[in-house]
Amino acid sequence: MTIQELESDTRVTSLRRKDLLGIEELSSEEIELILDTAEAMKEVGARSIKKVPALRGRTVVNLFFEPSTRTRTSFEIAEKRLSADTLNIAVSTSSVVKGETLVDTALTLEAMSPDMIVLRHQSSGAGHLLSRICKSAIINAGDGLHEHPTQALLDAFTIRERRKRLAGLKVAIIGDLLHSRVLRSNLHLLTKMGADTWVCAPPTLVPADMRRFGVTVTHSVDQAVRDADVVMLLRIQLERMEGAYFSSLREYATVFGMTEERLKLAKPDVMIMHPGPMNRGVEISSEVADGPYSVILDQVANGVAVRMAVLYLLAGGAEHEETA
Amino acid sequence: MKRLLKGGRLVDPANNLDGAYDVLIEGDRVAAVGRNLPVDDAAVVTIPAGYVVSPGLIDMHVHLREPGQEHKETVATGTASAVAGGFTAVACMPNTTPVNDNANVTGLILAKAAEAALARVYPIGAVSKGSKGSLLADIAELRQAGCVAITDDGHPVATALLLRRALEYASMFNMPVIEHCEDPTLKGDGVAHEGFHASRLGLRGIPGACEALGVERGVLLSELTGAAFHVAHMSARASLRAVRKGKDAGIRVTCEVAPHHFTLTDEALGTPVPYDTNTKMNPPLREAEDRDAMLEGLRDGSIDVIATDHAPHHLDEKRVEFDRAPFGIVGLETAVPLCLDRLVHANVVGLSRLIELLSVNPARILGVPGGSLAVGQPADVTILAPDLRVTVEAAKLRSRSKNTPFDGWTLRGGTAATIVAGRTVYANAAAPIAGL
DSSP, X not given: OOHHHHHHOOSOOSOSSSOBOOSTTOOXXXXXXXXXXXXXXXXXXXXXXXXXXXXXXXXXXEEESSOOSHHHHHHHHHHHHTTOEEEEEEGGGXXXXXXXXXXXXXXXXXXXXXXXXXXXXXXXXXXXXXXXXXXXXXXXXXXXXXXXXXXXXXXXXXXHHHHSOOTTOEEEEESOOTTOHHHHHHHHHHHHTTOEEEEEOOGXXXXXXXXXXXXXXXXXXXXXXXXXSEEEEOOOOGGGGGGTSSSOHHHHHHHHOBOHHHHTTSOTTOEEEOOSOOOBTTTBXXXXXXXXXXXXXXXXXXXXXXXXXXXXXXXXXXXXXXXX | OEEEEEEEEEEEGGGTEEESOEXXXXXXXXXXXXXXXXXXXXXXXXXXXXXXXXXXXXXXXXXXXXXXXXXXXXXXXXXXXXHHXXXXXEEEOSOSSSOSOSHHHHHHHHHHHHHHTSSEEEEOXXXXXXXXXXXXOOHHHHHHHTOOXXXXXXXXXXXXXXXHHHHHHHHTXXXXXXXXXXXXXXXXXXXXXXXXXXXXXXXXEEOHHHHHHHHHHHHHHHHHHOOOEEEOSOOOHHHHHHHHHHHHTXXXXXXXXXXXXXXXXXXXXXXXXXXXXXXXXXXXXXXXXXXXXXXXXXXXXXXXXXXXXXXXXOHHHHSSOGGGSOSOOOOTTTHHHHXXXXXXXXXXXXXXXXXXXXXXXXXXXXXXXXXXXXXXXXXXXXXXXXXXXXXXXXXXXXXXXXXXXXXXXEEEEEXXXXXXXXXXXXXXXXXXXXTO
């Protein structure tokens, strides 16, 4: 679908919600709408002039309370390609260091009438708090251990681009499940779209009651990888030994690290994904990360298209442009 | 001055009374109890049919925040909240600023309580100096100044050795040690019950075993010392199991549960308002199996007391990210409606058992007057309206803080009036009583 086709499409062309706080509250139709829209957005990125006027005159604030390179950059490029006026606020330069609360920071920004706030915050639910006090649309760019919805959407887009579908695929997610917001968003998305979702980690890094998410839990990498269509590795934070989650990076790599050898158990055309940043030689070997099955850089490229789609749809999509 | 409470239903389990009895109050004492008492020269208070006359309710676990945190609550606002909730007495925790670890702080709290002249206030002293967990507080001095128990509430007593010593030492003054049961290493930086909902919301978990370990430790040390050990705000089914085991072995262990722990579950973390910081308390709201175990413990008698853990926090402190918000909710004004609605009307316990939980047993455990309307007892009376429809309005709470997860709830049952030492300190306009 091209962006022109999208705008003349008579189906629902906007997300009928103010914010994107998580995948959990999205329907499978909304997820498909975002992925379809992202296809059109990806086409914009392939042009020599990579800009459309969809968000002209709109102000988007990227409010980042945690350091982030790829997510913030990806959002910023997406916003600029949609012609939005963008503003980046990083925690180190904001008045938060002077003791201002999140609520006051948000109210101060809100007084300047931005249309959207893209929020990255270390506390789970920070976006929900902002959503209750702001008229601006809130886009969650990662909140604590809770969700990172645009990451899951770009993962799904990347899978769908290759496999044309998500339903019925075996997706194995391996790594630090306990501390991963990428995991939670992906679980909601994959189960809603009918994927056969497996998660694998040492028991110390598995959240409580994981099975209630509708996934299969295993501590055997071989079981997780066997016949998998997609293997997604999650980052192991190097300091986790201190919480006694595992004994050493070397041991983790030995038991759970993804190697070419292990990958032989997967489907021959398996896709290797990683949300980044990677610890090469820990959760993923360089041979796998840079190998023929890796779509890790496709994920990054698709991130821009998916974020354009989310921004566009939350701004009202084609409906907005008709009334503008 | 004489007042005759005439009509209604007297429920006084300590004296095995449940029925149409009148209560004559003379001055600050109960002067007579009986059927159709003669009026003589008494002023008549006509209790409407269906209302219940109860010995004054006693909340043995509240935080009045004074001295030092008066932006959250004061003795005056906290006792106003207590009497509006039907409590004639409260026992207040020592985690004030400074900590109530000496007679000066105890004296200040009692002076403020006398000035407010609403509910009776029984201060609870600290186990350790500054509740820091190394040196014992001056417990004899605290006892003499008016403390009725000791605790390092907010935290568990730091070591098993200190808890052992506290139990031994306090037993010579007949004071129970009240313990906030928790293994700090298992709690870590947890903010919610470890289970599906915390996993889903990305909140760091606190397992039930964290509390139960503290209960097991206390029960073992109570057995070792022969001293009275009371488990504060119990929430986990494993804790209840440990308490039952201790009781069966004849160990002097008692326990309390808060209304929020027999009403809510961890599902409230996500609905109706996701990450509502008024669903954050310690111990946390547990899963349904734990909530059901608390109801069962109330029903079968293994739980001794209902106490609110009234923990006021200012809106500014609660209107922050979930993991940064302080633990705790206010409870004094919602306890009676929750107890009547969720326990009595739901047929978990009868009124007589409820009054044991809210009055008789806390008086016995703390060794304070009340819990009985026998002749000569203080005229502390709570008049309940079990069928009154009550809608909780946070903004209208008498507490200085409004941090309740029950805002907007409609419940069946409330307090009609509260009488302390023969004096009416609260009369609910929605449940008028002639002659009060």
